[in-house]
Amino acid sequence: MIEYYDISGCYILRPWACSVWDHIRDFFDREIKLLGVENAYFPMFVSKSALEKEADHIADFAPEVAWVTKSGQSDLAEPIALRPTSETIMYPSFAKWIRSHRDLPLKINQWANVVRWEFKNPTPFLRTREFLWQEGHTAYETKPEADKEVLQILELYRRVYEEYLAVPVIKGKKSEKEKFAGGLYTTTVEAIIPSTGRGVQGATSHNLGQNFSKMFDILIEDNDRPGQKKHVWQNSWGLTTRTIGVMIMLHGDNKGLVLPPRVASLQAVIVPCGITASLSEADRAALMAYGKQVEDALRAGGIRVKFDDRDNYTPGYKFNHWELRGVPLRIEVGPRDMKNKQIVAVRRDTGEKTSHSVDNIATTAKTLLTTIQDSLLARATAVRDAHVRRIENWEDFVPALNAKCAVLAPWCDETPCEEDIKKSSAKVDTDDGSGAAMGAKSLCKPFEQPELKAGQKCVKCDKPAKVFCLFGRSY
Numbered sequence: 114m115i116e117y118y119d120i121s122g123c124y125i126l127r128p129w130a131c132s133v134w135d136h137i138r139d140f141f142d143r144e145i146k147l148l149g150v151e152n153a154y155f156p157m158f159v160s161k162s163a164l165e166k167e168a169d170h171i172a173d174f175a176p177e178v179a180w181v182t183k184s185g186q187s188d189l190a191e192p193i194a195l196r197p198t199s200e201t202i203m204y205p206s207f208a209k210w211i212r213s214h215r216d217l218p219l220k221i222n223q224w225a226n227v228v229r230w231e232f233k234n235p236t237p238f239l240r241t242r243e244f245l246w247q248e249g250h251t252a253y254e255t256k257p258e259a260d261k262e263v264l265q266i267l268e269l270y271r272r273v274y275e276e277y278l279a280v281p282v283i284k285g286k287k288s289e290k291e292k293f294a295g296g297l298y299t300t301t302v303e304a305i306i307p308s309t310g311r312g313v314q315g316a317t318s319h320n321l322g323q324n325f326s327k328m329f330d331i332l333i334e335d336n337d338r339p340g341q342k343k344h345v346w347q348n349s350w351g352l353t354t355r356t357i358g359v360m361i362m363l364h365g366d367n368k369g370l371v372l373p374p375r376v377a378s379l380q381a382v383i384v385p386c387g388i389t390a391s392l393s394e395a396d397r398a399a400l401m402a403y404g405k406q407v408e409d410a411l412r413a414g415g416i417r418v419k420f421d422d423r424d425n426y427t428p429g430y431k432f433n434h435w436e437l438r439g440v441p442l443r444i445e446v447g448p449r450d451m452k453n454k455q456i457v458a459v460r461r462d463t464g465e466k467t468s469h470s471v472d473n474i475a476t477t478a479k480t481l482l483t484t485i486q487d488s489l490l491a492r493a494t495a496v497r498d499a500h501v502r503r504i505e506n507w508e509d510f511v512p513a514l515n516a517k518c519a520v521l522a523p524w525c526d527e528t529p530c531e532e533d534i535k536k537s538s539a540k541v542d543t544d545d546g547s548g549a550a551m552g553a554k555s556l557c558k559p560f561e562q563p564e565l566k567a568g569q570k571c572v573k574c575d576k577p578a579k580v581f582c583l584f585g586r587s588y
């Protein structure tokens with residue numbers, strides 16, 4: 114899926130990974146166009162003066178900005194940054210394009226790469242110095258319109274994860290500490306990785322309020338106050354190739370990758386079996402023709418299929434080859450299957466083997482692939498639920514983290530307390546001092562809230578709890 118590269122934090126996305134991104138992009142692009150969003154493309158370079166226009170929150174991110182300072186031997190007059198995100202690249206143009214409420218709503222999306230020179234240890238897919246993403250940037254006359262779109266996009270992100278990647282996510286709102294500082298509020302879809310118990314931010318949809326329209330003077334006539342102008346309300350939202358890493362971690366098993374059918378480059382692979390020395394040349398040729406027939410029927414049914422007729426590998430080698438690569442369905446065809454006009458189907462997720470008539474094989478395969486897709490999500494949801502612990506007392510908090518669980522706890526919703534929780538949960542709880550464990554941060558305040566008991570106290574401080582919040586170690 115990936116190849117290493119001689120620059121730290123940079124990786125090559127090979128076709129097997131790229132095709133997952135292609136499927137995600139096809140779905141998301143189709144859906145945002147139904148919402149009236151149009152794609153555009155802006156320069157990847159941003160001048161220092163433009164980038165620093167939103168000085169306040171840029172400070173947090175400044176160390177991650179990569180700069181071009183020379184061309185050839187000569188220094189550039191002013192250093193130019195590589196886009197880490199495109200607000201400061203797009204919004205000066207938005208100010209030119211938006212003069213009246215008739216120019217609204219403006220809905221722009223960009224599929225591109227961004228560069229963030231992170232120093233935390235790079236991880237394929239999850240933390241890379243260049244990654245692919247889409248970034249949506251919209252402008253509305255009123256806040257309610259912006260609020261509505263924030264949730265429409267967040268629902269599309271949930272669908273990318275649950276309907277395509279078979280990854281269950283929790284929708285919620287970021288805390289003041291964790292939100293995008295340049296915005297009004299941030300909504301998010303959070304995944305929990307059971308093997309580590311750590312949370313991972315899946316995608317974010319921000320309401321920027323009027324912060325950026327005030328910075329960039331994006332103004333329209335205020336019809337309610339003749340002669341007066343008012344700032345537009347803006348959203349921005351992003352989904353990245355980190356999605357692929359989450360899918361790998363959630364569904365992989367000891368045999369390798371497990372691909373959800375809806376994003377699998379290859380959904381079914383046909384392997385001819387039982388080709389022994391005793392099989393006549395004629396029967397061998399007939400079996401290969403049969404395999405080809407099955408391949409043609411599946412492809413005609415819209416299934417991404419390959420007949421593995423390589424004559425230099427055994428069936429067993431081929432089984433391993435495609436299991437490692439996560440192909441959801443293997444179709445075995447042997448002389449007896451051919452005689453009985455049958456095939457044998459093997460599911461990659463469960464290993465279950467079933468025989469089927471070759472008639473309507475495309476329908477049969479589609480049904481199997483749907484079963485696999487649904488079963489992957491159902492199983493991942495059950496496992497994720499087992500890794501979220503609802504607790505109300507602090508003494509249960511760190512043990513839950515150490516049991517590879519995220520914690521859903523009543524919370525006062527105050528930043529000092531959030532910082533205290535992070536610090537206090539960073540201490541190791543085992544007396545063997547096995548290395549400092551990372552502290553828990555707030556992942557989101559889930560939209561789906563359990564009932565808060567009257568008088569419920571915050572899990573950490575003694576203030577009244579205002580909300581249930583999901584906490585966890587994170588990527």
Ligand SMILES: O=C1CCCN[C@@H]1CCCn1cnc2ccccc2c1=O
Pocket residue numbers: 171174175177178197198199200229247248249293317319349350351352
């Ligand atoms: O999330 C998104 C969704 C897509 C559009 N941008 C928003 C907010 C990006 C926040 N951000 C994140 N890393 C950065 C890194 C360097 C400079 C600036 C930034 C920065 O503004």
